[in-house]
Structures are given as structure tokens and as C-alpha cells.
Amino acid sequence: MEILRLLRDAKQQFSHQETADPEAFGVCINLIAEKLKLAQPTVSRHIDILKRAGFITVQRYQKWSYCRRDETALSEYRDWLSETLSIG
Amino acid sequence: MEILRLLRDAKQQFSHQETADPEAFGVCINLIAEKLKLAQPTVSRHIDILKRAGFITVQRYQKWSYCRRDETALSEYRDWLSETLSIG
DNA sequence: TATTCATATAGAAGTTTTGCTATATGTCAA
DNA sequence: TTGACATATAGCAAAACTTCTATATGAATA
Numbered sequence: 262m263e264i265l266r267l268l269r270d271a272k273q274q275f276s277h278q279e280t281a282d283p284e285a286f287g288v289c290i291n292l293i294a295e296k297l298k299l300a301q302p303t304v305s306r307h308i309d310i311l312k313r314a315g316f317i318t319v320q321r322y323q324k325w326s327y328c329r330r331d332e333t334a335l336s337e338y339r340d341w342l343s344e345t346l347s348i349g
Numbered sequence: 350m351e352i353l354r355l356l357r358d359a360k361q362q363f364s365h366q367e368t369a370d371p372e373a374f375g376v377c378i379n380l381i382a383e384k385l386k387l388a389q390p391t392v393s394r395h396i397d398i399l400k401r402a403g404f405i406t407v408q409r410y411q412k413w414s415y416c417r418r419d420e421t422a423l424s425e426y427r428d429w430l431s432e433t434l435s436i437g
Numbered sequence: 438t439a440t441t442c443a444t445a446t447a448g449a450a451g452t453t454t455t456g457c458t459a460t461a462t463g464t465c466a467a
Numbered sequence: 468t469t470g471a472c473a474t475a476t477a478g479c480a481a482a483a484c485t486t487c488t489a490t491a492t493g494a495a496t497a
Contacts, residue, residue, distance in 0.1 A: 262433070269435045291473060303456055305475060324464045324473045335436045339427070345350070347357045348423045379443060391486055393445060412443045412494045438497100445492070453484070462475070467468100 264307060265316060267296060268330045280325060287320060287327030352395060353404060355384060356418045368413060375408060375415030 267274050268288060275283040275292050294304040308328055311317045315334045320327045342348075355362050356376060363371040363380050382392040396416055399405045403422045408415045430436075 265434050289473075299455095300457060301474070302458085302476080306455085309475085321463095321474090326474065332437060335434060339431055339434075339436050342430075343427055346353050346423060346427075348427045349420060377443075387485095388487060389444070390446080390488085394485085397445085409444090409493095414444065440497080441495085443492105443494085445490100447490080448488090450487080451485085453482100455480100455482075457480080458478090460475100460477080462473100464473080465471090467470080 263297060264293060264304075264311060264328075265330060265335070267293060268317065268328060271329075281322070281327060286322070287318075287329035289325040289327055291325075293328065351385060352381060352392075352399060352416075353418060353423070355381060356405065356416060359417075369410070369415060374410070375406075375417035377413040377415055379413075381416065 271283040271288050274296065275288045278288060278292055280289070281287070290304055290308055291301065293308070294301045297304060308317070308319065308326075311328075312319050316331060316338070317328050318331055320329070359371040359376050362384065363376045366376060366380055368377070369375070378392055378396055379389065381396070382389045385392060396405070396407065396414075399416075400407050404419060404426070405416050406419055408417070
């Protein structure tokens with residue numbers, strides 16, 4: 262949840278990322294770990310879970326792994342949840 | 350999730366409840382436990398969690414505790430989730 | 438009032454989750 | 468090709484979750 266929230270405001274939350282535009286390319290795992298004050302391997306695992314769930318895409322470029330939300334997948338999940346619980 | 354799904358179709362899932370209309374009054378914990386094939390105390394705890402979360406209301410009448418979804422709360426949760434994650 | 442039935446609470450066991458440290462792998466630059 | 472940096476994997480410990488059995492409480496009836 263917190264990672265998805267951070268990535269929502271990537272532009273403002275990670276304005277100090279210099280290697281690539283945080284919004285267009287994504288945010289690298291290091292910076293996310295820093296922001297969350299969690300160890301890098303911990304975040305690496307969470308990222309992997311989010312990736313396997315389809316909620317983010319991870320694009321490796323050079324030595325960085327850029328993470329970006331998959332807005333379509335998130336929207337579809339929201340709809341699935343609504344449907345499954347029949348929320349009006 | 351499964352309890353909320355069961356209560357969604359209370360009328361059809363618990364048509365054999367004779368003490369009260371499952372849709373209008375709610376479904377008693379016993380029948381939910383039976384349906385889920387879980388022990389009564391297990392379901393009792395889940396019900397308590399759902400109640401504290403505000404997703405269901407539990408109305409005690411005589412010796413039964415009738416559980417009903419709170420559609421407004423569920424809808425609000427869906428919206429909160431959408432908002433929090435900024436899902437378009 | 439004693440019994441029966443529905444539910445709640447207590448306590449314990451097994452599993453899953455979440456975090457860490459240590460270390461391996463991948464990638465680039467000197 | 469070696470060193471430095473980003474990420475991944477392995478292994479472990481603590482905490483949380485999920486379920487159970489045993490038992491207590493609440494409510495109605497014989």
C-alpha cells in the first residue's frame with residue numbers, strides 16, 4: 262500500500278532521482294527503501310510481490326530497476342473487488 | 350472476504366434459516382460457520398473483526414446474533430481505497 | 438431451576454508475513 | 468579486470484494470522 266502510494270506521487274516524492282524521470286520511467290528500489298526507512302532486501306521482496314501481483318512494472322535499465330504503477334491493473338483490481346463483494 | 354460474499358447472497362445462501370429472514374434481519378453465526386466448514390469460535394472471531402472494521406452489523410435477538418453487511422461502509426471503503434491509491 | 442442451544446472468550450499450535458543480516462549477482466566505470 | 472554501486476537471494480527471528488479445543492456466558496424452554 263505504502264509503495265503504491267509513494268509511486269502515485271512519484272514526481273513530487275522522488276524529485277531528487279537524477280538518473281531518470283520518476284514519473285515517466287519509474288522509481289528505483291533504492292530510493293523507495295530510503296523513503297520507507299526499510300532495508301533494501303525488504304523492499305526488494307515487496308516490489309517482487311507487487312510485480313507478481315501485476316500492480317507495478319519493473320523495468321531494468323543499466324544497474325537500476327525502475328518501478329512504476331500499472332494504473333490499468335490497479336483499476337481492474339478495484340473493479341474486481343467491487344464486483345466480488347457486490348459493492349453498489 | 351468469504352463471509353462478506355456469503356452475506357451478499359444471504360437470501361439464496363441461507364434460505365434454510367427459519368428464525369428470521371436472512372436478507373432483512375441477517376444471518377446467524379452458526380449457519381455461517383456451517384457453510385464455511387469452520388469451527389464456531391473461529392467464525393465468531395472473524396465476525397468480530399468484520400464488525401470492528403464496520404463492514405457488518407451484528408444484531409442480537411434472543412439467542413442469535415444476526416449478521417448483515419453494511420453496504421454503506423463497504424462502499425465507503427471501496428472509495429477510500431480508490432482515493433488512497435488514486436485509482437482513476 | 439436445570440437443560441439445551443447459540444455465542445463468546447481463553448489458550449495453544451501451526452502457518453504466514455515481515456523484517457533483518459549476510460552474501461551473491463549484475464552492471465558500469467576506472 | 469577490479470572496484471563500486473544497485474539489486475536479488477538465502478536464511479533466520481519476531482510478530483501476526485488462522486485455526487482448533489475447552490470452557491464460560493447468555494437466553495429460552497421444559
